[in-house]
Amino acid sequence: MTSANLAAVQADAGRPPRDWVLIGLWLSLIVVAAIWIAPFVFIVFTSLKSTGQVMTTSAFAPPADPQFSNYASAWARGRFDTTFVNSVVITAIKVPLGLMISAMAAYALAKIPMRFGRLTLVLILFGTMIPFQVMLAPIFTLVNGFGLIDTYPGVILPYLAFGIPYQVFILHGFFRAIPHELSEAARIDGASHFTTFRRVFLPVSLPVLAALFILDFVATWNEFAMALVLLQDREMWTLPLGLSAFQGQFSRDYGQLNAAIVMTVLPATLVYLIFQRYFVSGLTSGAVKG
Amino acid sequence: MASVTISEVRKTYGAVAVIHGVDIDIRHGEFVVLVGPSGCGKSTLLRMIAGLENISAGTIAIDDRVVNHLEPKDRDIAMVFQNYALYPQMTVAQNMSFALELARVDKATIRQKVDAAAAILGLEPLLDRKPAQLSGGQRQRVAMGRAIVRNPKVFLFDEPLSNLDAKLRVAMRAEIKSLHQRLGTTVVYVTHDQIEAMTMADRIVVLNAGRVEQIGTPLELYDRPVNRFVAGFIGSPAMNFIAGTLEAGQAGLKVASGAVIAVGPYPAELVGRQVEFGIRPEHILVSDAEGLDARVDVVEPTGSETHVVVDAAGEKLVALIRRRLPIAVGDRLSIAFEEGQGHLFDAGNGQRLALEPMDV
Numbered sequence: 001m002t003s004a005n006l007a008a009v010q011a012d013a014g015r016p017p018r019d020w021v022l023i024g025l026w027l028s029l030i031v032v033a034a035i036w037i038a039p040f041v042f043i044v045f046t047s048l049k050s051t052g053q054v055m056t057t058s059a060f061a062p063p064a065d066p067q068f069s070n071y072a073s074a075w076a077r078g079r080f081d082t083t084f085v086n087s088v089v090i091t092a093i094k095v096p097l098g099l100m101i102s103a104m105a106a107y108a109l110a111k112i113p114m115r116f117g118r119l120t121l122v123l124i125l126f127g128t129m130i131p132f133q134v135m136l137a138p139i140f141t142l143v144n145g146f147g148l149i150d151t152y153p154g155v156i157l158p159y160l161a162f163g164i165p166y167q168v169f170i171l172h173g174f175f176r177a178i179p180h181e182l183s184e185a186a187r188i189d190g191a192s193h194f195t196t197f198r199r200v201f202l203p204v205s206l207p208v209l210a211a212l213f214i215l216d217f218v219a220t221w222n223e224f225a226m227a228l229v230l231l232q233d234r235e236m237w238t239l240p241l242g243l244s245a246f247q248g249q250f251s252r253d254y255g256q257l258n259a260a261i262v263m264t265v266l267p268a269t270l271v272y273l274i275f276q277r278y279f280v281s282g283l284t285s286g287a288v289k290g
Numbered sequence: 291m292a293s294v295t296i297s298e299v300r301k302t303y304g305a306v307a308v309i310h311g312v313d314i315d316i317r318h319g320e321f322v323v324l325v326g327p328s329g330c331g332k333s334t335l336l337r338m339i340a341g342l343e344n345i346s347a348g349t350i351a352i353d354d355r356v357v358n359h360l361e362p363k364d365r366d367i368a369m370v371f372q373n374y375a376l377y378p379q380m381t382v383a384q385n386m387s388f389a390l391e392l393a394r395v396d397k398a399t400i401r402q403k404v405d406a407a408a409a410i411l412g413l414e415p416l417l418d419r420k421p422a423q424l425s426g427g428q429r430q431r432v433a434m435g436r437a438i439v440r441n442p443k444v445f446l447f448d449e450p451l452s453n454l455d456a457k458l459r460v461a462m463r464a465e466i467k468s469l470h471q472r473l474g475t476t477v478v479y480v481t482h483d484q485i486e487a488m489t490m491a492d493r494i495v496v497l498n499a500g501r502v503e504q505i506g507t508p509l510e511l512y513d514r515p516v517n518r519f520v521a522g523f524i525g526s527p528a529m530n531f532i533a534g535t536l537e538a539g540q541a542g543l544k545v546a547s548g549a550v551i552a553v554g555p556y557p558a559e560l561v562g563r564q565v566e567f568g569i570r571p572e573h574i575l576v577s578d579a580e581g582l583d584a585r586v587d588v589v590e591p592t593g594s595e596t597h598v599v600v601d602a603a604g605e606k607l608v609a610l611i612r613r614r615l616p617i618a619v620g621d622r623l624s625i626a627f628e629e630g631q632g633h634l635f636d637a638g639n640g641q642r643l644a645l646e647p648m649d650v
């Protein structure tokens with residue numbers, strides 16, 4: 001090899017070759033991000049404009065004179081003090097409770113030999129296959145029969161019933177994949193099933209639990225159809241119900257409408273930001289040599 | 291310290307029987323190695339002692355107390371798994387103290403026991419690390435530490451070294467052995483590696499297809515295997531076997547090629563019998579004197595010794611030579627079997643056949 005092309009080889013080694021696939025992926029990522037962010041920018045900007053500004057300026061023009069009062073008025077006119085509290089109560093009870101029940105059920109189905117374990121699992125999975133629109137009328141009749149219309153339990157219980165099956169499905173698969181030596185080691189160490197679940201399985205499953213928590217939070221926070229059927233008293237309405245009424249009543253006041261939308265979306269964004277740090281991979285690494 | 295008595299133990303999974311009546315008496319403080327080919331039921335047997343598998347029939351007693359229906363934690367055993375099974379989110383110290391914590395031992399005692407175990411295993415600098423931050427050998431040591439802190443009656447090991455590289459394996463072998471000498475706890479150790487079994491065991495149990503083939507000290511098994519299976523399983527390189535019929539008048543063994551090979555004296559009543567003659571590689575001598583003519587097929591020098599595969603009378607034999615001889619592929623040699631070192635096995639059932647009348 002001559003010294004000239006040796007130098008060329010060394011120069012090449014120092015600078016990695018251009019990866020066109022990677023560049024393509026980045027470009028499409030940017031496009032997709034832009035598509036997703038555009039409406040959000042539009043909403044935030046509009047929420048800070050007066051009705052006059054909304055009509056005269058471009059949708060993506062930043063508000064020249066931000067109208068923070070839009071938020072206060074939207075809060076009052078949309079009866080957010082009622083709907084916000086209702087949504088918080090329902091979500092704060094439903095999401096952790098549902099996740100806990102799902103995790104325990106998934107552990108039991110995955111790790112405890114039971115006579116009808118498989119059948120139970122199949123029945124639960126069957127629950128994920130029924131579209132809930134089909135179930136709306138029967139659920140209304142059922143909840144009505146229990147006298148739970150316009151109550152928190154009346155909406156939390158159906159939410160649980162529809163949320164748990166798919167969480168069990170995902171967690172069951174995850175728990176099954178945890179090496180059985182880990183639970184056997186715990187068993188030899190004298191751990192009961194509950195201790196094994198709490199001290200060994202839950203910590204290992206944090207990323208999945210965090211993901212499910214976020215998904216379930218957003219789904220519950222934004223749920224509309226079932227709440228519409230089960231909550232008829234305005235005092236029991238959740239945010240999405242309030243928002244839709246707001247839309248009907250004040251459809252001309254775009255600034256306030258968008259302020260209301262921002263306030264509705266904000267908690268879900270916060271929950272996402274708080275819990276996404278648990279999305280670290282490799283929590284099981286080091287447990288066993290695979 | 292404790293004894294472990296396994297009597298008539300069977301294991302069936304549904305209709306499939308995997309352990310067919312096993313009897314083993316393990317004495318106080320003994321280091322017993324269960325060895326056998328893959329799938330022979332070693333792990334199953336160990337897991338039955340641990341209480342992780344139900345015992346289908348028979349009894350297992352620890353210190354004369356039948357433990358068939360005791361939970362693992364009540365059997366006073368500790369187990370080390372092949373893949374370590376460390377709790378990933380706990381530190382080394384937490385991994386080791388978990389069992390004590392669950393047994394509601396007070397904090398000071400736990401601290402003291404963990405420190406003592408860490409000192410024995412050289413884990414002190416690692417106590418605050420997570421398993422993911424340890425090397426394979428260190429993880430293995432933590433797994434042993436977790437067993438030691440409980441001060442159990444019996445240690446159970448399931449192939450604890452098979453994930454380590456060769457050098458570390460030798461080092462950990464010595465470490466486990468010296469640990470056993472220091473603690474004096476009864477050990478049941480499963481491996482499929484017969485070298486591990488030979489070097490570590492007080493007694494070896496050779497299992498095959500769910501049955502005990504032979505129980506004995508390493509040298510008993512090496513020198514007097516009771517059947518063809520044990521003879522072939524123990525020893526590396528493995529024993530050579532030559533099938534044939536014993537000729538009258540001490541002429542020797544008539545092999546497939548029609549040649550008759552001298553195999554030393556054998557009782558007259560075995561004449562005409564289909565047998566397998568077994569000879570260990572180190573008992574095949576390269577002689578200058580009159581012997582069996584052989585052609586060299588393969589030469590494998592390991593440094594300390596040389597394995598030579600030869601073809602003699604149509605039979606492939608491995609000889610192990612300690613001297614440095616100038617041997618090359620294709621050479622012709624004269625080989626001989628060392629006096630009194632041959633074994634005879636029945637060709638049908640593989641049982642050892644007596645070479646002399648008293649050798650039963």
Ligand SMILES: Nc1ncnc2c1ncn2[C@@H]1O[C@H](COP(=O)(O)OP(=O)(O)OP(=O)(O)O)[C@@H](O)[C@H]1O
Binds near residue numbers: 303308
């Ligand atoms: N849950 C089970 N159901 C049915 N058969 C099983 C089950 N577990 C093990 N076996 C069978 O039992 C036999 C013994 O298995 P075991 O794990 O004890 O083998 P082993 O001697 O430890 O082998 P290895 O050296 O490969 O670990 C195997 O043939 C295996 O297929």
Ligand SMILES: [Mg+2]
Binds near residue numbers: 332333334
């Ligand atoms: Mg095994």
